[in-house]
Amino acid sequence: MSPSRVLVLNSGSSSVKYQLLDMRDSSRLAVGIVERIGEQTSRLRHTVLATGAARELSGPVADHDAALKAVAEELAKDGLGLDSPELAAIGHRVVHGGKHFTRPTVIDERVLAEIERLIPVAPLHNPANLTGIRTAMALRPDLPQVAVFDTAFHTTMPESAARYAIDVRTADRHRVRRYGFHGTSHAYVSRATAKLLGRAPDEVNLIVLHLGNGASASAVRGGRCVDTSMGLTPLEGLVMGTRSGDLDPAVIFHLVRVGGMTVDEIDALLNTRSGLIGLCGDNDMREICRRIDEGDRQARLAFDIYIHRLKKYIGAYYAVLGRVDAIAFTAGVGENAAPVRAAAVAGLEELGLVVDGGLNAVHSTEARLISPPDARVAIAVVPTDEEMEIATQTYALVGGGDA
Ligand SMILES: Nc1ncnc2c1ncn2[C@@H]1O[C@H](COP(=O)(O)OP(=O)(O)O)[C@@H](O)[C@H]1O
Ligand SMILES: CC(=O)OP(=O)(O)O
C-alpha cells in the first residue's frame, strides 16, 4: 500500500506544534508541542493517540533544530519515527509566502530562498519555519516537504483591499502591500462553517474571526477572501495578545522623534509589549475575564478596547460583503471565551446579529450555532484545525488524495 502518513510541523517563534496523521482516514496518530524553545524551562509534551500514552520532558531545548530532533526521537519511541516507510510527506506551516505563493508548494532550494527573502516581513515566524524545514529535510532528504502558506488564502483579495494608499512605485519596489495571515485557518473555518449551515462554500458570505494569541478577521465571499485585517506583517488589525494591531503610523515617528526610541525598540514594543499584555499585563483572556469578575478596572479597559476593535471590523466587513450569512468565531479565544463572543455583537441587532445566551454558554469542541434559529445572520463557533488543513493540502499535492 502506498504511504499515507503526513507529519505536520507548525514552527512558531518559540514553539513547535506537530501532528502525525494517517490520511487514509484522517486520523491522528500522535500530537505534541515543544514550548519555550531557547529558554532553560523548555517543555515537550507528546501524546500517542492509539494508546493514550502521554510523555512530558522538561529541560533546555536550545533552538528549533534541537526541538525537531527531540520530536523525531519521541516519535521513534513508538515506532512512528521519521524513517517510517509509511510517511508520505512532511507539511510545514510557513507564515509569509508573499505574493508569489498562492498554493501549497513542494519545497526546493528556490522555495527556501524565497521564504528566506521574506524574513524582514515575518521576523518572528519565517526564521523558525525555515529551521524546521531544513532540519526535516536533513532527517528525510528523500521525502517531499511541502510548504503551506498562511498568506495563500488571501491572495484572492482585490487590489482595492490589498494596496495601501501610498506612492505606488515605492510600494511596488519594496513589495509593500497587505498579504494577510492565518489563511489556513480562515480557509478551513470557512468551509466548516458552510458545512454547518448545510450550504455550499461558494454560495455563502462569511466573516471569520480567528482570535488566538495572534488574531485576525477576514471577509469571505463565496469561499474567496475579499479582505482581511492583517497586512504586510501580522501586526495590523485587531488587538492581539501582545500586538497592538491598527494604530496611526505617525505614532512610530513620534516615538522616534519625541520618545528617542529606535526602530527596533518600537518593533519590539508593538509586537511583544502591546495588545492585551501592554494594556493590562495579561495576554490570556481567561485571566482577564477572571480579573474583570473581581472588579479589576485595568483588565476591564483592556477587554473593552479589544472588543471595540473587533466590533469595528465586524461592521467594516459587513459593509464590504453587503450580505452576511454567518459570523464564525475560532481559535483559542474565539472557541472558548463566551464573554468575548457576546460582547463583540452586543448592540448589533439591527444588523441581524443576535447571540443566544444559553447556546453561547455551552462548552463544546464541536462546530455549533450560538444564534437563535430564526436569526437573520447565523453566529457560529467553529473550531479551527490548521494541522488537518495542512495535512490535507500536503497529501493532495503529493498525489495522495483530493484537495
Ligand atoms: N477557556 C478559555 N477562555 C478564554 N480564553 C481562552 C480559553 N482557552 C484559551 N484561551 C485563549 O486562547 C489563547 C491562545 O489561542 P491559540 O489559538 O491557541 O493561540 P496561538 O495558536 O496563537 O498560540 C490564549 O492566550 C487564551 O487567551
Ligand atoms: C501569523 C500569526 O500571527 O500567527 P500566530 O497567531 O501563530 O502568531
Ligand SMILES: [Mg+2]
Ligand atoms: Mg494559532
